[in-house]
Amino acid sequence: MKLFGPEHERVLSSLYGDGASEFDVLLRSFSAVLEAKVLPLSLGLDQGKGDIGQTRRTLFEQGLCKLSHPERYGGMGLPFGVYALAMELAGAADASTAMSIGIHNTVADAVAQFGSEEQRRKLLPSLLSGEKLAAFALTEPSSGSDARSMRTRAAKDGKHFVLDGSKMFITNAGEADVYLVFASTGAGHSAFLVEGSNPGLKVGAQLREKLGMRGSHTAEVKLEKCRVAAEDSLLGDEGAGFECAKKLLDSSRIVMGMMCVGIARTAYVKALAYSRSRELFGKKLSDFQLTREKLANSVIEMNASRLLCMHAARLKELGLSFTSEAAQGKVLATETSARTCDAAIQLLGGYGYATDDVHRHWRDARLLAIGEGASEVLRLLIASRELEPTA
Amino acid sequence: MLGVEAVAIELDEVSPGLRSSGKVLLVKGEKVLEDDGDLAATSIVEVAKAKGLQALLVGDTRFGRVVAAKAAARLRVGSLGKGKRLRAEGGSLVVTRDVYGGKFLADVAARLPCVALVQPGSYSAAEGSAVPAETMTLTVGDPKIVVKETKRGRQAEAGIKSATIIVSAGRGFAKKDDLLLASDLAKALGGALGGSRPLSSDLGWLGEEQQIGLTGAYVHPKLYVAVGISGQLQHVAGIKDSKVIVAINNDKEAPIFQFADYGIVGDLYEVLPALTKLLKNG
Amino acid sequence: MNIVVLVKDAVDEAELRADPSGHPIQKGATTKMSNFDKNGVEEAVKQKEEHGGTITVLTLGGAESKKAMREAMAMGGTRGVHILAEPEAAPDSLGTAYYLAKAIQRIGEVDLVVCSEGASDTYMGQVGAMVAEFLGMPFLAYAKKVEVDGVKITCEQGVEKGVRVLEAKLPAVVSVLSETNVPRYPTLLQVMVASKKAIEDVQLSTLKESDYPVTGFEVLSVTVQPVNRKRLILEGKPEEAAKKLVEALRQEGVL
Numbered sequence A: 001m002k003l004f005g006p007e008h009e010r011v012l013s014s015l016y017g018d019g020a021s022e023f024d025v026l027l028r029s030f031s032a033v034l035e036a037k038v039l040p041l042s043l044g045l046d047q048g049k050g051d052i053g054q055t056r057r058t059l060f061e062q063g064l065c066k067l068s069h070p071e072r073y074g075g076m077g078l079p080f081g082v083y084a085l086a087m088e089l090a091g092a093a094d095a096s097t098a099m100s101i102g103i104h105n106t107v108a109d110a111v112a113q114f115g116s117e118e119q120r121r122k123l124l125p126s127l128l129s130g131e132k133l134a135a136f137a138l139t140e141p142s143s144g145s146d147a148r149s150m151r152t153r154a155a156k157d158g159k160h161f162v163l164d165g166s167k168m169f170i171t172n173a174g175e176a177d178v179y180l181v182f183a184s185t186g187a188g189h190s191a192f193l194v195e196g197s198n199p200g201l202k203v204g205a206q207l208r209e210k211l212g213m214r215g216s217h218t219a220e221v222k223l224e225k226c227r228v229a230a231e232d233s234l235l236g237d238e239g240a241g242f243e244c245a246k247k248l249l250d251s252s253r254i255v256m257g258m259m260c261v262g263i264a265r266t267a268y269v270k271a272l273a274y275s276r277s278r279e280l281f282g283k284k285l286s287d288f289q290l291t292r293e294k295l296a297n298s299v300i301e302m303n304a305s306r307l308l309c310m311h312a313a314r315l316k317e318l319g320l321s322f323t324s325e326a327a328q329g330k331v332l333a334t335e336t337s338a339r340t341c342d343a344a345i346q347l348l349g350g351y352g353y354a355t356d357d358v359h360r361h362w363r364d365a366r367l368l369a370i371g372e373g374a375s376e377v378l379r380l381l382i383a384s385r386e387l388e389p390t391a
Numbered sequence B: 001m002l003g004v005e006a007v008a009i010e011l012d013e014v015s016p017g018l019r020s021s022g023k024v025l026l027v028k029g030e031k032v033l034e035d036d037g038d039l040a041a042t043s044i045v046e047v048a049k050a051k052g053l054q055a056l057l058v059g060d061t062r063f064g065r066v067v068a069a070k071a072a073a074r075l076r077v078g079s080l081g082k083g084k085r086l087r088a089e090g091g092s093l094v095v096t097r098d099v100y101g102g103k104f105l106a107d108v109a110a111r112l113p114c115v116a117l118v119q120p121g122s123y124s125a126a127e128g129s130a131v132p133a134e135t136m137t138l139t140v141g142d143p144k145i146v147v148k149e150t151k152r153g154r155q156a157e158a159g160i161k162s163a164t165i166i167v168s169a170g171r172g173f174a175k176k177d178d179l180l181l182a183s184d185l186a187k188a189l190g191g192a193l194g195g196s197r198p199l200s201s202d203l204g205w206l207g208e209e210q211q212i213g214l215t216g217a218y219v220h221p222k223l224y225v226a227v228g229i230s231g232q233l234q235h236v237a238g239i240k241d242s243k244v245i246v247a248i249n250n251d252k253e254a255p256i257f258q259f260a261d262y263g264i265v266g267d268l269y270e271v272l273p274a275l276t277k278l279l280k281n282g
Numbered sequence C: 001m002n003i004v005v006l007v008k009d010a011v012d013e014a015e016l017r018a019d020p021s022g023h024p025i026q027k028g029a030t031t032k033m034s035n036f037d038k039n040g041v042e043e044a045v046k047q048k049e050e051h052g053g054t055i056t057v058l059t060l061g062g063a064e065s066k067k068a069m070r071e072a073m074a075m076g077g078t079r080g081v082h083i084l085a086e087p088e089a090a091p092d093s094l095g096t097a098y099y100l101a102k103a104i105q106r107i108g109e110v111d112l113v114v115c116s117e118g119a120s121d122t123y124m125g126q127v128g129a130m131v132a133e134f135l136g137m138p139f140l141a142y143a144k145k146v147e148v149d150g151v152k153i154t155c156e157q158g159v160e161k162g163v164r165v166l167e168a169k170l171p172a173v174v175s176v177l178s179e180t181n182v183p184r185y186p187t188l189l190q191v192m193v194a195s196k197k198a199i200e201d202v203q204l205s206t207l208k209e210s211d212y213p214v215t216g217f218e219v220l221s222v223t224v225q226p227v228n229r230k231r232l233i234l235e236g237k238p239e240e241a242a243k244k245l246v247e248a249l250r251q252e253g254v255l
Helices: A006-037 A039-046 A052-062 A080-093 A095-114 A117-129 A241-277 A289-317 A323-347 A349-354 A356-369 A375-386 B038-051 B062-075 B176-189 B255-259 B268-280 C035-051 C063-075 C093-107 C127-135 C188-194 C238-252
Strands: A134-137 A153-157 A160-171 A178-185 A188-195 A201-206 A218-229 B006-011 B023-027 B055-059 B079-083 B085-089 B092-099 B104-111 B114-118 B145-152 B165-169 B192-195 B223-227 B244-249 B262-265 C002-006 C009-011 C031-033 C054-061 C079-084 C112-116 C139-149 C152-159 C162-169 C172-176 C199-203 C218-224
Touching: A006 A039, A006 A052, A006 A080, A006 A289, A006 C063, A006 C188, A039 A052, A039 A095, A039 A356, A052 A095, A080 A095, A080 A241, A080 A289, A095 A117, A095 A134, A095 A160, A095 A178, A095 A188, A095 A241, A095 A356, A134 A160, A160 A178, A160 A188, A178 A218, A178 A241, A188 A218, A188 A241, A241 A289, A241 A323, A241 A356, A289 A323, A323 A349, A323 A356, A323 A375, A349 A356, B038 B062, B055 B062, B055 B085, B062 B079, B062 B114, B062 C093, B062 C127, B062 C139, B062 C152, B079 B092, B079 B104, B079 C093, B092 B114, B092 C218, B104 B114, B165 B176, B176 B192, B176 B223, B176 B268, B244 B255, B244 B268, B244 C238, B255 B262, B262 C238, B268 C238, C002 C035, C002 C093, C002 C127, C009 C063, C031 C035, C031 C063, C035 C054, C035 C063, C035 C112, C035 C139, C035 C172, C054 C063, C054 C093, C063 C079, C063 C188, C063 C199, C079 C093, C093 C127, C112 C127, C127 C139, C127 C172, C139 C162, C152 C172
Parallel strands: A134 A178, A153 A178, B006 B023, B006 B055, B055 B114, B079 B114, B165 B192, B165 B223, B223 B244, B244 B262, C002 C054, C002 C112, C054 C079, C079 C199, C112 C172, C139 C172
Antiparallel strands: A153 A160, A160 A218, A178 A188, A201 A218, B085 B092, B092 B104, B104 C218, B145 C162, C009 C031, C139 C152, C152 C162
């Protein structure tokens, strides 16, 4: 399967004009690597065989995380939209790996945006190269959408903080070298960089019943009298943690949306090929109008999702506010992608239902309407912007 | 056959059946094959000039290609690669050959005199009276390349290029020892063992001379059994002239089934022993 | 060490389609760096990493060819030289070798010319040896392993019957096989940097001199090869299918 197609070329042209050809060459080269080294391992990762470390390493070595970070930290200084499109391609190659790296890169983003010069110097190069893996710990057993009600606390103790609490559904748990942990401090919330080797950080058993994203490692993470030095660990200002989280999620929502488009596209390509060859009632499956309707709807929705997410990306590049657009993009992308993957199962009929290699795409996509901002929360966000008192 | 004064050049004995009604130029000698093709090319060029030869036909092997290229460059004439069929037409030599991975067939021509590489086995041996041999003395310069060592590969099996039945192995085999299943079947059928390029080039499980395909040998058996071979264009290019092609592969989507007369979608580790047993028991 | 690596932007045979009359649709056909040439580039890069120096990526082809050249430069080529020749007027093997050799002579002090066993679209396998002839250099063909030590080059040559160890003095031309190495995938950064490296355009006419060899080469026709096979799938368990097969083969008269 060719991951980089004419539709990507056209999106780049329409958004970047003359500058597009450079990004074209980059993403084509990236696709070739994905097709050779990640895509063939994707099914195996879903089935519990293989090692996500290997596929992740391929993407790190390519420099996926370096794409849009500033050059002075070891990045390539390219527009955020190029990274977003690269994440669509990564998602099309393997959802679990793309998810793992997307989350890791959100932490790299956090350090780049909110870290002290010392924290950036110490951590960014190894985060961008993938030498160190990161995890993002915000969600808890009893607080997901209502993040503000989190129970994990960080108590100040001289020049240290002591964290106590529990985080849940943490991607890369157990593998990560550093965890970005959000905890309530006094009146507000703060963000802390906690090393995986910290004796107060305990990773629970891997969640084995996830519907999808089975290649990635997800677990509960407990903080038990977890002691960290304030200077190294506190990221950004004390009490500003929640604001940091919101800003980070704005960007990561674009990425998660694009990743979903990639997942949908892989499912769609399989359905398209099958509809061409499957014969019934003396015709090909693709001859039937109801088939064509499904194909057309899938294309419309994938393209709309991609463009809305890329629109948010372009606003971010231009330094304009993009919170609502990012939320819109994620809602559209995650919901329609699951629909496209479901349509693919339907077109493939019995084989769709009975084959991991088909239904895993729906199983993978289904997470994203829940994680990184449930669709409900995002709709409320969008609506509240609309209902803001006009100046 | 060609209607022109052609000379078939025999280098090593790997171009059987390459004869014309014209003369056969035998370039023999230990020394000749021990260099980089320089000596052979020199000999050919000298004879061609002396005898005013029109078409120089060389068997398409790795060595042959180098010799043909050098001779053509020195004579400043065209060199046409790996031809299945040749004909003379209006002062040119026309070669029919596979292009684009074997998807297409091309007729390419060069003005006579020229050099052409001929796929061994393309023509069957013709009857002809023995021609009296002529000797020529040539002066050759010092070789630019020194051959320090020659390591013979495994003893080549009965040549696949002339085999009438071939069992061919591909990447479907998990390890080298498993090729025994294929060679057992070949024995039961009374045929030879060949393989796709990865097995000789990348894995080294078979010798180069057993490689079948665009960059290896073209075979013409009455029966070709492709086992665990996916059916890439480059491989299929070498088996098109087989009378009957059988494919055994556990992937029903494998392209090889499009190029086969009979296909079995199944595990070669089960199908091969079953087949071999049936054939042995008559 | 100054290395020149020969790269061809070949027609992508997997994407090439036939028109209704069976002729290949060549206009606008997708092209790619000839598969085997990747091994050539990889070998050149390995030698550069070991001995230092520069790599000139040399290509004869139309405007589209720059894509393949940039790929080679992303893998480690220093600069490019592009001999512009439109596909409709492409020279044959001897003509191509002539132009390549002339361009190499213009580059100056070249120690090593690396190429592959043949182009993936036409596979004649002649150009490398011809270039060596025009340059008066030794041609070490089908090298499985290449070692350079000062001015001495040694390689293990893969021939049908086995392996020969060859030795020659630089400058030399060497062709590699697909098993010689595993071509690297350039990183995104390397691709980005390569897009800024220099490629010199050379017009065909500036290389052509009175000694240009005219061979009368012509492509008379190219037609798609139809596949006429029965495509019968024999169903059943291994033993059943095997039985059906033996019967069918007996019927065919091949057993």
